[in-house]
Amino acid sequence: MCAKSSKGSREFWNFSPGFLAGNAVVALLVTLAICPSCLSRTNAISELADDFLLSFLLSTSLSYGGYLVEDYFDRRISWIEYPVKRLVLECLCYFLYVFTISFLLMFLFAFVVRQSFTLENVPWKPLIQSTKFPMRLAFVISFIFISRSFLVEWRKAAIEAEQLKTxxxxxxxxxxxxxxxxxxxxxxxxxxxxxxxxxxxxxxxxxxxxxxxxxxxxxxxxxxxxxxxxxxxxxxxxxxxxxxxxxxxxxxxxxxxxxxxxxxxxxxxxxxxxxxxxxxxxxxxxxxxxxxxxxxxxxxxxxxxxxxxxxxxxxxxxxxxxxxxxxxxxxxxxxxxxxxxxxxxxxxxxxxxx
Known part of the structure; x- marks a missing residue:
């Protein structure tokens, strides 16, 4: 049962239709939250599409990155044996990943899609500030992943301990x-x-x-x-x-x-x-x-x-x-x-x- 569950989890995160659909919904909600009046303005449809694309790429990258970081540490550091070490390292790695990915996406989106600057006059400070929202979102995602990972490992350890006792x-x-x-x-x-x-x-x-x-x-x-x-x-x-x-x-x-x-x-x-x-x-x-x-x-x-x-x-x-x-x-x-x-x-x- 555990093997089937683990396999099903990997299939979901490997860009399955369910994974993509879930991130599309998140991206749509984020886009509407940023500009709720855009739906009523016909000239804002293209801008809305651009924002949706950026939100979708960010949501997909952040959630898939969270899965990769969690999977990496699951195979190397146990929550049960080293909880503090696991928490610190996993959070540091994930937030560093989020900052890097979100900065690159913001940079490429502004430079390629909207063409709002050239390589001679890159607005570094605004680009760095634009990563604040993805970092806040990363905090929520990391909380979900860490809670899930800890509970799964704790349950597994409890079952193994009971089996050994029996x-x-x-x-x-x-x-x-x-x-x-x-x-x-x-x-x-x-x-x-x-x-x-x-x-x-x-x-x-x-x-x-x-x-x-x-x-x-x-x-x-x-x-x-x-x-x-x-x-x-x-x-x-x-x-x-x-x-x-x-x-x-x-x-x-x-x-x-x-x-x-x-x-x-x-x-x-x-x-x-x-x-x-x-x-x-x-x-x-x-x-x-x-x-x-x-x-x-x-x-x-x-x-x-x-x-x-x-x-x-x-x-x-x-x-x-x-x-x-x-x-x-x-x-x-x-x-x-x-x-x-x-x-x-x-x-x-x-x-x-x-």
């Missing part, structure tokens, strides 16, 4: 999502490696459940948001997978309708659930209890706190930080984390899926 956010968000896929697989394989020695039957069941879950991981890895329904279904499958590992050591409840509208960043629940399991004891004597519910358009993930005394399992250092950063890129709403000493609660805002 692209940067997209890269950041994609980078955060790329962390999830290998992170989830790495932790699952660690669990499976321990489970193989403890129970071959349980490990086989774990592998089948893991394949169903990992299919979901692959399906949503390119999405920015996924329906809440899918995240809840995934959370249930993930907890069922972990229950194969911990048996009675893990208890969970999902206390909301799976058809609840809204969306979440993909795998948000998996990271929270994994975080709870990683940092807390989960045994038959001290079961880990996880509860998922909905309150005030926020998904609440709650677990009892019973920290492990030994070092926690290895982690890629993501989790809550990853979820928080993705929310920052997607919405003005933020996650909330509460640690009461006995219960750990994370609130995830439910976003609208647009």
């Amino acid at each position: 692209e940067r956010f997209a890269r950041q968000y994609q980078s955060l999502k790329d962390q999830l896929n290998p992170h989830f697989l790495f932790n699952s394989l660690n669990v499976l490696s321990n489970l193989v020695y403890e129970s071959p039957d349980a490990s086989a069941k774990f592998i089948r459940q893991l394949s169903r879950i990992y299919r979901y991981v692959l399906d949503v890895q390119q999405e920015e948001l996924v329906p809440l329904e899918k995240e809840l279904e995934f959370a249930e499958n993930y907890l069922a997978l972990q229950q194969i590992r911990f048996e009675e050591g893990l208890e969970y409840q999902i206390n909301l309708n799976k058809n609840t509208p809204g969306s979440l960043p993909p795998l948000s629940l998996q990271l929270l659930l994994e975080n709870a399991i990683k940092h807390n004891v989960a045994s038959a004597q001290n079961p880990l209890r996880i509860e998922i519910s909905l309150e005030n358009n926020e998904l609440i993930v709650k677990n009892n706190l019973q920290p492990k005394t030994s070092q926690p399992e290895e982690s890629a250092g993501i989790g809550l930080e990853n979820i928080g950063k993705r929310y920052e890129l997607l919405s003005e709403r933020r996650i909330a984390v509460t640690d009461t000493g006995g219960v750990f609660v994370v609130r995830l805002p439910v976003l609208s899926f647009e």
Whole structure:
């Protein structure tokens, strides 16, 4: 669109019919303003034609020169980076151009058309004074061109800045999502490696459940948001997978309708659930209890706190930080984390899926 607009602008200024017609109208208005009574005097028609020709040449030269000066500086000095330098140089160049062109036109018109002097007695002072009106007109033209040029460049810079911002956010968000896929697989394989020695039957069941879950991981890895329904279904499958590992050591409840509208960043629940399991004891004597519910358009993930005394399992250092950063890129709403000493609660805002 910008390329077509620029091309259309160049075609207009390159002496197109529209450009010539516009300057003809300006020349006619200037001529009538100088001598409004000339139309009623038949002997003044030739003088009127001469004045119209001079006005037309001045208008055409001044407007086309303004375009050339603007185009020259557009390609060399940015309004955004050097506004004062651009303003001073462009005005100086344009007014110098206007004075030179208008003086030459006045000189040639008086010498060739009206033959009002000879080369031996050139009226330099009157000719220089005759450039006052073109210089005033140049002030108006330069104001129009400078305003137009500044607004066009400012709009272009604003659009480019917004595009760069959007692209940067997209890269950041994609980078955060790329962390999830290998992170989830790495932790699952660690669990499976321990489970193989403890129970071959349980490990086989774990592998089948893991394949169903990992299919979901692959399906949503390119999405920015996924329906809440899918995240809840995934959370249930993930907890069922972990229950194969911990048996009675893990208890969970999902206390909301799976058809609840809204969306979440993909795998948000998996990271929270994994975080709870990683940092807390989960045994038959001290079961880990996880509860998922909905309150005030926020998904609440709650677990009892019973920290492990030994070092926690290895982690890629993501989790809550990853979820928080993705929310920052997607919405003005933020996650909330509460640690009461006995219960750990994370609130995830439910976003609208647009």
